[in-house]
Amino acid sequence: MTESPRSGFVTFVGRPNVGKSTLMNALVGEKVAITSEKPQTTRRAIRGILNRPAGQLVVVDTPGIHKPRTLLGQRLNDLVEQVLGDVDVIAFCAPAPEKVGPGDRRIAESLDGYPRAKKVAIVTKTDAASSDQIMERLLEVNALREDWAAVIPLSSLTGDQLEVLSDELLALMPEGPPLYEEGVVTDETLEDRIAEIIREAALEGVRDELPHSIAVTLDEISLREDRDDLTDVHASVVVERDSQKAIIIGHKGSRLRDVGARARAQIETLVGTKVFLKLHVRVAKEWQRDPKQLGRLGF
Template sequence: MPYRSGFVAVVGRPNVGKSTLINALIGTQIAISSSRPETTRKAIRGILTLDHAQLVLVDTPGIHRPRTLLGQRLNDMVDESLSEVDAIAFLLPADQEVGPGDTRILTRLRSQYGKGAEGKDGWKVPVIAVVTKIDTLDREALISKLIEIEQFGAFSEIIPVSAVQHDNLDEVQSLLVQAMPEGPKMYPDEQISEEKPEDTIAELIRGAFLEELDDELPHSLAVVVDSVIYPDEDNSGDDSVNPSDKVRVLVSIYVERDSQKPIIIGKGAQHLVQVKKKLRTPVNRIIGQKSKLELHVKVSKGWQSDPKKLARLGF
């Protein structure tokens, strides 16, 4: 059996389960998932290595009408991650109507990947409709949803899945593998992401605040890992150095207004404490030894619409 490898762009409007599907396929948390739209802000690459194939899954920020410069940058990022892929997984949630947002994405895909021909063969690369959240529908409702999606897009394939229930995940995986060209392995077996450890930690922290604060969370939250400071191993002969010293992970959390700082910090710093507690094990795993998160909340006024500030925050 020839080895297959390639890139799959995972697209869909905000909050359709892109990150949840990628995490389920990879088997660990690569991308943060949340019920809030626009959770993903980077085109995160998750790498799934199998005996006979390697899939690089690009989790794109949800395509939407931009309201800020940040929103425009996110849309540009989608264009970039769509530019050279071998297949597209277009996620459509079973529990929602096909709407204008989906039509906008389909139009974009047609202009970039359509051959001009009608039907399933009208694509330059396979465009697979992945119908998510099927656990929310009974059999009859699911059948009508699949018919509706078939009529909506003339996709190369349509596959229903529930990432949460792990229902049909193997079929999604095998369909994506079949869509890949023959080619060599691009990443080592053990690598599961293209993200730098600092970026992964920053995303985990942002995800933890999304869960901790839910509706209270200011949309304008950005997280940057400023530095990772290891205990100085060169001083091993110095009695004052404690061998159990932890790695210090210095983190800046940016909001846009002074009034948002106390929301992030919480009464008696409870939110900061909860986030540190929740992420202790994942961060230790990423760093490879015991570490300590040091979180500092800062105000960067209007950063979502300021080109210089956006660049400094990595957008």
């Protein structure tokens, strides 16, 4: 007798920068969420869709849970709470190279507030840890809760144990038909994906205090008139202060050109044509703390 297909939602939770977005991209098999060494890179609930013979997993990538210092930070935490209340499985992530700390314990305890969801623990970044570290982390993570449905070590970079994770997650999902058509890898709009690609390029190499201050809006995207092989993309990189604008632009515009070159290559892959990318840097003072500015920027 053939088992009924299963489908449902899973989200990864953990401190910022424990590898949640990288894990989602690895599972889906395509870059859906941007990644960066900078904490709090993810700012929206991004859905990636994984189709398997046994069913469909919808992976919801969320911002890392942190102590908010701005209205933006509070809204990101509120978004995580909303997602946690809606998913079938919550997968807690802790990186193998780092000891479990108070932040991890606080997040693991907070999962008591979501009794409907099944809980799984994942030890990430095993490629960057010794076997002793991995074993130590598995023991630490296992001790955080008594109700883990599974505790799985894996590496998103090498793909080690990814199949084990997807099989385990699907087995925990309710029976039901697929939630998205086959071939769909995300419900993100093209405009949102392009804006995120530009923001990822802008985050590379900037100083620690700057990432939180960078937002990107897409002002225009269209095929060039009389040409079906060239897409015009106009976007704004938004920062909070004039000094940050100078950093993003760089000496004689050198840094902004680098950002454009990095972003353009990925956008061309996404849209399937050559791209003319025009970037403008503008200042929106203290936008992370201003409700009106946050609304305009989509938060």
